[in-house]
Amino acid sequence: MRAGPAAPVDDGERGDGGREAGERYAGDGELGAGRVLRLVAGREIGTRVRSRAFQITTALFVVAIAASVLVLSAVGGSSAQQVAVTAADGTQAAAIGAAARSLDVDVEVRTYADAAAGRRAVLDGDVDALVLVAPPAGGTEGAGGGYRVVVKKDLGDSLTSVLTVAARQAALEGQISALGGDPATVGRAVATAGVEVTALRPEPERDGSRLLLGLVAGGLIYVSLLIFGPAVAQSVIEEKTSRVVELLLAVIRPWQLMAGKVIGIGVVALGQLVLIGVVGVGLGLASGELDIPAGIAVGSVALALLWYLVGFAMYALMFAAAGALVSRQEDAGGVVAPMISAIVIPYMLGFSVLPTSPDSGLIGVLAIIPLFAPILMPMVIGIGSVAVWQVLLALVLTLAWIVVLVWLAGRVYGNAVKRSGTRVPIRDALRAA
């Protein structure tokens, strides 16, 4: 076995022993905290990113978000409905278009050569309806008899309204012409008559897209915290169970190990969220499903990520301290339960209350409490039901709580992580020197 320096080594190690000696211990064993943190975080990132579980969940997330955006745009019917007219009835195209605009329905009118071609298009699903002008009733001139509409199965409500309006308009214009009037003049007079509304206490305008964005952002943050928060505890316990912590703590300080771990897992979690966010918002904007200015969408996402970072730091510190209290993965459940509740409860509250009453005072108050803010704030910010001062207050309070936690968690972790065996009572961990 005494191969030592004479053994053939495959990677060109030989011949530069002198330089090697100079390279190692560049600072005589001096290792800055920055480098320690980079090493610890780097290991955490490498291990996680290469884990099959992480790769699969990330892929599933991206696929799920992309699929839901695409499904929404397919189902949501933002694409125009197609109506066919025959060339002979070409004048109706403009009438139908005008009626659709007045009812705020997106309708596209196509002209086919004859009724047969139109029917084929209906059967093929190319158009939703074929409109034929009915023979005038009572021998009057023009299109006074209304429309005969051919559909494959049935006519949608919005299209029924549009076509009804168009048919009546056509009949009206036919009568006006017959009475010697000018349909265009009448049309203009009718168009200017309307209803002007004065609201004394207007509801703030709620945008469906923003509500959606808020809930989705909240949901993603929620899921991510539930995945990566306990992962911090699990990683701490793994080091205790495998006793590698003893080897590590001989050369680095407990807080460095804890901080490096939190940073490493945080980077991985944030990277995953950014990926999902970019895919989701990008697809949403591109498909038109996310009907808000790109600037606002990006701003909301950036704010949500900021809150995520703050929330992750807060929960991860607590998870790390909790993990240090036990020595076996089986015991993890008991110590992480309080943190899980602190994540699940505000989310459930927000999710059940906000869609119906976005201005809920309860949620507004809870969103300022540090323990709940990281979950609730992104939701209310997304919805737009929160004032700037509330956001800032919540942020300041949460950051202050994190500062306290750094000290508290560092103490608990440092005291408990070297003690193996039974669960360390938290009071002991806080007290012991």
Add this chain to the structure above:
Amino acid sequence: MGEGRLEVDAVSKCYGDVVALDEMSFEVRAGELFGFVGSNGAGKTTTMRIILGVLAADAGQVRYDGAPLTLRTRRRIGYMPEERGLYPKMKVAEQLHYLAQLHGLGPVAARRAVARWTERLGVAARRDDEVQKLSLGNQQRVQLAAALVHDPVVLVLDEPFSGLDPVAVDVMSEVLRDRRAAGVPVVFSSHQLELVERLCDRVGIVRAGRMVACGPVDELRAGGGGRLVVDAPDAPAGWADGLAGVRARGWEGSRTVLELGPGADDQAVLRAALASGPVREFRHRRPSLAELFRDVVSGSDARGGGGDGQGQGGAGDGDDGGGQSVVAASAEVVRTESDADAAGDDRSGAHVESAGRPA
């Protein structure tokens, strides 16, 4: 690098009412192999953990080159904890590379060191395997590589030989000698007293948190009570019991091993033996380390009653040395084999000792 001496100076440690270490002192010089032996809970692991700063001492100091150890100087110690510690799901090379860097090596130097030590310790072929997929013996080699990969100037190894097959024991011994030759002070604990006796320049025997004997193996053996081996096949049991200053210490086949106290007359022993029938062998022998160790432990039994070590069942099934040492080390062997469940062992060990007291 100075003289490279590791000094443990009057280190004490208590867990509540239990005294784990009571002014433990010893030193290991550069280029010296120091064997650290003692019963379970005697304080060996606690001492090593204090040297590495994993535990804080209540009093006393650990110095290297005359200066108290700091986190920075500790990075240059190679440590093998008793509870083996590696990331089970990390690949061997990756893991060693990481640990080498935490000990202050640059990435390039670390990579070379990993290549060199995995080669040297015979686990080069397993570099890209996860540690948990390796046999226990190979995991042990990786653990040793982790202690050596940063080219430490001090080695502190807690039971490096436990669980090793004979080939691995040879590799380990070879590496330790090699480090000694490189001028590194090496401390290791072991229950394999034969091995300690063969390998070490100096030995320290610990009992109940105190160093009770410390010095070169030969000196310790010369200082211990002399042994008399008598082969008198027809002698009845207890034939030597009535002789002044003579204590029977054991039997090896038909031979009786006697300890002669000061002023005991070996000729009287011979006469008593001859009275029983033929005597085929009659010789003086210096006590082995194992016998010495047994003396120390039984001394603790007589004086303090700290029940440990002797007279327990299950003797002789050990992987521990050969011959007589088996009896002395039996309690240790049981311990070695139940490594896995020893959580916070030093404390639980200390508890055992105190719990044994009233009995």
